[in-house]
Amino acid sequence: MRDSQNIKETLARLENVSKCYGKLRALDSLSLSVNAGEMLALLGPNGAGKTTAVSLLLNLIEADSGRVSLFDQNPKELSARQRIGVMLQSAELPETLRVSELIALTQSYYQKKRAVAEICEMAGVADLLPRFYGKLSGGQQRRVQFALAICAKVDILFLDEPTVGLDIEAREAMWQCLRKLVAEGCAIVLTTHYLEEAEALADRVMVIAHGSVIAEGSVESIRSRVSLRRIRCVSQIEIEKIKQWPGIESASHDGQYLMIQTQDAELVTRRLLNEDETLQQLEIKRAGLAEAFLELTREQVK
Template identity: 55%
Template sequence: MESTPPLAVLRGACKRYGATRALDRVDLRLHAGQVTALLGVNGAGKSTAVALLLGLLAADAGEASVFGRAPGSLAVRRQCGAMLQTAALPDRLEVGELLDMVRAGYRRPRSVADCVALAGLDGLLGRRYGKLSGGQQRRVQFALAICGRPRLLFLDEPTTGLDIDARQGLWAAVRELVAEGSAVLLTTHYLEEAEALSDRVAVLDGGRLVAEGSVDEVRARVSLRRIRCRSRLAAEAVAQWPGVVEAAREGEALRIAAEPAEPVVRRLLESDPALRELEIRRAGLADAFLALTRSTDARQEAA
């Protein structure tokens, strides 16, 4: 899949807001049939990257292209869908009216029934948009983003305000769209969401791309391991050992985060011959994300 030309590209993209460097020579490629999660703390540059690809902003340097063209043209927009964090939709229109209005802008839109099924809009078509709950409005926004059968779909914090069932439903819909060949750019603060959905992950830190690859490749950027065992050792004492990032007791279980893990495991076995049920697992995406973005936290604390 990587051998096929990408549907959208940022190449050496730079963007400043006054003295603030929002993006600094960022390279990003979005491929058909893949979800790419764009991760970063607030202010890392995620929204700016999305805006460049949507043609809402122009890069100060570098290049943004979608389907080999400049973003924002009518021909490009008809092949894209976007669900952003804010949506200015007419409160007085019914959901069905909103769907009809947006679907009319596409040559081969999805049927209303398909939109209802994918976005979970059963029973909402006759309701006024302004009378819906926040979660229901997010589902309507998702339906509007996918109703034109987009080849490229932008989802900016799509599950904010959704309950667990609605979130799982949106995940299933995204997987269906990807199976049809769409490229999806996802920004989310829910790292378990990125881990569950993404084929590729790109991590922005202070406007720079600090990691990019598969979920496994990004996890491998850190050597942190999670250790769980049943032991009589005091968590407070273990927390002082070299290499231990944190240690806490959970009932009879002792949970430890260590980097690297091997010396800590050896010391555990030496210190407690009765230790049992030892489990070691690699860092999750959340662990890797925190390690990769610590420099941003340090800069914010120093400011």
């Protein structure tokens, strides 16, 4: 993670914002900040309020109360909108336009345009330029949507489930591009259900449930908030027997390895050592972001 001294000014804010859709309270006095040169991952169960929070910053909806600002301006201001790039989970683009025409059209809204060659290299769409958007596969369309989001040198990039539909190679290429953009000072707001993606990329994580922030901090700090530990080893003990031990959250096999999740790693480790003299390759790790997320939100989704 980059040193906090490299984090620049706050570029966007939600301050005590509430938003209701009829009787449903989507956001409940939520505050959020987006800083230059960092990737902020917004996580939460379906319906938590992530999309509503981003939609407010994009001027797609208005808050019922609280303050929304983009570069210390109202998000409605054209000068503010020209400094952001957006890649939504669903995008309705003219299917009869060629990819090159879509890029040119999108660039026309911006002052700080990127060269088409640079866009093609960053998004991997050089081979798609002459093709009609409607004739592309789902994964190819996602790459084009990413190209449109980065067709200008923006200060904030909003990405909603950006790697859905991409193969492994395309996903890794996008990750590399995002890291480069952040290193150059661009802020990125990432909403994703792929928790391994947030764990690999995010400088800061905000977990939202029922319209409120329930956890915020670095990936490491979020992981440290839960006591769950993962044990991996090679053992001759029957897995059904282990599942009956106190403190076992789950137990399974991954190839030759026994995988255990527990709240009491010390107790379980001692028992493994006592009951299996042939125990090998013992490894204990703190829970990953996925396990931490599930534990933090378990009570919230009931």
